[in-house]
Amino acid sequence: MSTSIDLSFVKQFEREVHEAYQRQGSLLRATVRSKNNVKGASTTFQKIGKGVASTKARHGKVTPMNVDHTPVECTLQDFYAGDYIDKLDEAKVNHDERMVIANAGAWGLGRKTDELLIAQADQTTSFVGNFTTGLTRTLLLQAVESLDDNDVPDDGMRWGLLTPRQWSIALTIPEFASADFVGDDLPFMQRNRTRSWLGVNWMRHTGLPGKSTANAVCFTYHKNALGHGSGADVTSDITWQGDRAAHFVNNMMSQGACLIDAEGVIEIRVDDTATIPA
Structure with missing residues (x-):
């Protein structure tokens, strides 16, 4: 057997986690203003004020609207959802334990995404x-x-x-x-x-x-x-823990939410x- 077969396993697992996150994880991410691939610990959304029209005298100057721009900072937080898969347990169950862990981790992160957004909505x-x-x-x-x-x-x-x-x-x-x-x-x-x-x-x-x-x-x-920022979308990491005779499967993301306009x-x-x- 190829010594790199575990790389294929990791890639397949990560794809399954991402698909589960999109399918049954967060319900609200697509319903708010969102920024992906944020670099740094936070991102900023701009809240734009209302423009006001005015009159002017013939040949007079137009009065600028001076539309207000209010920056709203969205701080990112790191979240993890991991679990162990015991090597010998895999031989004793008749279900796909990898899929169980993938779904549990992805859905857990999805609920956390919605939790962040709902907490901000509740600030109104x-x-x-x-x-x-x-x-x-x-x-x-x-x-x-x-x-x-x-x-x-x-x-x-x-x-x-x-x-x-x-x-x-x-x-x-x-x-x-x-x-x-x-x-x-x-x-x-x-x-x-x-x-x-x-x-x-x-x-x-x-x-x-x-x-x-x-x-x-x-x-x-x-x-x-409402705003949602993502510095790192849902990713997965699988490592062998020899002292536990198990794989540790970890799913993680770096995301944040903010109330832009109450x-x-x-x-x-x-x-x-x-x-x-x-």
Whole structure:
């Protein structure tokens, strides 16, 4: 057997980890403003202010808008997800242990990516609701109205995150659930994660603050309101540990998140213990 066969094993494992991370890892990375291949410990996103039009006298000078540019720093952090694969254990199991470890590591890193973004979204001070009820038609309308009031673009890049319980409650709201209001994608038959309603792409997410408690938080936000920086995407390293008679499989990444524009993120405060209407 070739002495370099382990190199092929490492490359195949790393590809599997990357594919698992993209497939079932992070749900939110593609829904925010993102920078890849960041060099250094942080990166900066620019928040651009609003321009103001003005008049001028004939042959007079145009008044500059002096559009405000606010830099928002996104600090990167290093994260690891590793485990051992005992050499003799591999002969005793009837499943692909390598795939199990690959998926566990990739999904763990994916959840960490979403955790970073959700923690930043939770820094906003704009909210609707007061934790006294489950999701209602009024709360959904108020959340979208708040984005409109803040001049957040309605350009197809608005996103909404609901806990599984609030998603179930939303499906009891005719305007949200019925194809008569939102097109052909019948809610109880759809296979994808998202549902477009009032210009917002809604999805279920199990990592929202306070899930399954009486003080849960859902979100609506615009893609450009949150930033994600990646200095090192998900990579893998496999080493033989002779004293343990096992391979140590380590997956790692260097990433960070930041809140670019608080006005582009709206909290929906709900009671996640509310019953689903009959």
